[in-house]
Amino acid sequence: MILGVEKVKKSFDGFVAINGVSFSIPKGEICSLIGPNGAGKTTLFNLITGHLPSDEGKLTFKDVDITGRPPHQICRLGVGRSFQRTNIFPRLTVFQNIQAAVLAHRGKSFTFFRPVDSFFQEETGEILERVGLGEYAQMVSGSLSYGFQKQLELGIALASEPELLLLDEPTAGMSVQETHQTMEMIAKITREKGLTLLFTEHDMEVVFSISQRIMVLYQGRLIAEGMPGEVRNNPEVQKVYLGEGR
Amino acid sequence: MSKENWILLLFVLLLICLPLTESRFYVFLGTDILIFGLFAVSLNLLLGYTGLVSFGHATYFGIGAYTCALLMKKASVPFPLAFAAAGALGGISALIIGFFCIRLTKVYFAMLTLAFSQIVWAMAFKWNSLTGGDNGFVGVPFPQFLDSNVRYYYFTLGVVAGSLFLLRKVVNSPFGRILTTIRENPERTKFIGIHVKLFQLVAFMISGIFAAIAGALFGIFNHSVFPDILFWPASAEVLIMSLLGGIYNFFGPVVGAAILLFVRMQVTSYTEHWPVILGFTLAFLLFFFPGGIMGFLQGRFPGLGGKR
Numbered sequence A: 001m002i003l004g005v006e007k008v009k010k011s012f013d014g015f016v017a018i019n020g021v022s023f024s025i026p027k028g029e030i031c032s033l034i035g036p037n038g039a040g041k042t043t044l045f046n047l048i049t050g051h052l053p054s055d056e057g058k059l060t061f062k063d064v065d066i067t068g069r070p071p072h073q074i075c076r077l078g079v080g081r082s083f084q085r086t087n088i089f090p091r092l093t094v095f096q097n098i099q100a101a102v103l104a105h106r107g108k109s110f111t112f113f114r115p116v117d118s119f120f121q122e123e124t125g126e127i128l129e130r131v132g133l134g135e136y137a138q139m140v141s142g143s144l145s146y147g148f149q150k151q152l153e154l155g156i157a158l159a160s161e162p163e164l165l166l167l168d169e170p171t172a173g174m175s176v177q178e179t180h181q182t183m184e185m186i187a188k189i190t191r192e193k194g195l196t197l198l199f200t201e202h203d204m205e206v207v208f209s210i211s212q213r214i215m216v217l218y219q220g221r222l223i224a225e226g227m228p229g230e231v232r233n234n235p236e237v238q239k240v241y242l243g244e245g246r
Numbered sequence B: 001m002s003k004e005n006w007i008l009l010l011f012v013l014l015l016i017c018l019p020l021t022e023s024r025f026y027v028f029l030g031t032d033i034l035i036f037g038l039f040a041v042s043l044n045l046l047l048g049y050t051g052l053v054s055f056g057h058a059t060y061f062g063i064g065a066y067t068c069a070l071l072m073k074k075a076s077v078p079f080p081l082a083f084a085a086a087g088a089l090g091g092i093s094a095l096i097i098g099f100f101c102i103r104l105t106k107v108y109f110a111m112l113t114l115a116f117s118q119i120v121w122a123m124a125f126k127w128n129s130l131t132g133g134d135n136g137f138v139g140v141p142f143p144q145f146l147d148s149n150v151r152y153y154y155f156t157l158g159v160v161a162g163s164l165f166l167l168r169k170v171v172n173s174p175f176g177r178i179l180t181t182i183r184e185n186p187e188r189t190k191f192i193g194i195h196v197k198l199f200q201l202v203a204f205m206i207s208g209i210f211a212a213i214a215g216a217l218f219g220i221f222n223h224s225v226f227p228d229i230l231f232w233p234a235s236a237e238v239l240i241m242s243l244l245g246g247i248y249n250f251f252g253p254v255v256g257a258a259i260l261l262f263v264r265m266q267v268t269s270y271t272e273h274w275p276v277i278l279g280f281t282l283a284f285l286l287f288f289f290p291g292g293i294m295g296f297l298q299g300r301f302p303g304l305g306g307k308r
Helices: A041-048 A071-077 A094-105 A121-130 A146-159 A176-193 A204-210 A228-233 A235-240 B003-021 B024-050 B058-074 B079-101 B106-126 B149-171 B174-184 B186-190 B196-222 B232-245 B252-267 B274-288 B292-300
Strands: A003-012 A015-025 A030-034 A056-061 A079-082 A164-168 A196-200 A213-218 A221-226
Touching: A003 A041, A015 A041, A015 A056, A015 A213, A015 A221, A030 A041, A030 A204, A041 A164, A041 A196, A071 A079, A071 B186, A079 A146, A094 A121, A094 A146, A094 B174, A121 A146, A146 A164, A146 A176, A176 A196, A176 A204, A204 A228, A213 A228, A221 A228, A221 A235, A228 A235, B003 B024, B003 B149, B024 B149, B024 B174, B024 B196, B024 B232, B024 B252, B058 B079, B058 B106, B058 B196, B058 B232, B079 B106, B079 B196, B106 B232, B149 B174, B149 B196, B174 B186, B174 B196, B186 B196, B232 B252, B232 B274, B232 B292, B252 B274, B252 B292
Parallel strands: A030 A196, A030 A213, A079 A164, A164 A196
Antiparallel strands: A003 A015, A003 A056, A213 A221
């Protein structure tokens, strides 16, 4: 198991956001986490990546206990993430965004007297090509269109060469066509690199077409978990989730 | 060599020629601008590069000034040693104060830097036996081998040029690049695997070292040190210099220091309402040229080093 979540709980001022969630993800799987707005998906991501401390429970990554560790350590162990709202370095160029992440990953960030331009040109270029931003390398990233910024975020996450990639609504705000293209790209990268993927997504068609396993979160509890077929036919899921016409 | 480096070389040559004017005024002003230019650039490592608004940067400048002057006069420590000790103590105090300050963010960070700077100011103000308190610490001589204004000017030019050379290397290094990602987005920087607080602390310390070096230069230059240089308006003034010149350009703060000191010297000979003029100028600038003077010029002439 690459990721283990055991009886994790989190509340904010008495509101229980995550109420004893347990699941585990085997290496190499493409998993999705779905649930209506406010179900606790982003909170769960924040707990796994160390953004928030959990109140109870245990988190493991490749059998290493990561409960309570800070984000940068969890990232170094091999957990990459992207955010629901775009989260880039807006005044830097597209190239510099990715290069910074490569520098951090390769342990060169404490180099003081050598020009940064001489570092990882090729590696950075490769990632840019992979996420389809090769021709925008020298643009100031904050001036990119929303869709491209999302792709850049994915590139930043990939630059840390994670084994487990958590993507929080990687296609939020995209058109149907863009959504399909982006998810195809993500699935392709995941397979080629042998990554494990956990993502959240609102487009059910996308979720059911690329996921090998689906987990359904509702009011802070996991109400279903399994292969797409099982989840689709689960009566509770149909009642609380699909029945609402999402 | 790049175009920017040629311009810089030319500039340094001009500065070397400055004493040929045989004007005591220009040599004095030149020394003053060099010192405050270094001070403002050291602050800008935090302000423009790391995104930390320090409101107490005069602390390290003052610690540098007192350390060097006190060691020379009271303990008869040779100048080179006293000078090095000033830089070291500036770094150590920045490390200690920074350790607490970086725990907070944004306005709380700024207020904490201000609080610490007022503590240090109060110590210098009240500790009569050591610092001379309000009367200041006077009668600090030029070191023997620098016993004229022109010699001291050349020494200052050498130290400032060397310091800026090192600082420029640092901001253009991988470390410097990570500082800019922290400025842009500290949260995201954590998730590329960076221990953000550690980087902020190191930046704070480097900044403190160079501020203290500038302060040490200043104390000897004036032959005296007063607690005023530790008081909060001194911290505000160096912030203004940086903003005026432009915080997103490496040399912006030097330009800001030069303009502020030159204009102040001119204006104060005509009127005593300098703070009013400064206030209006700053308000105008912040509205119409938020990138400062260098930010504006850079927009017009993209060749002027767009290093962010």
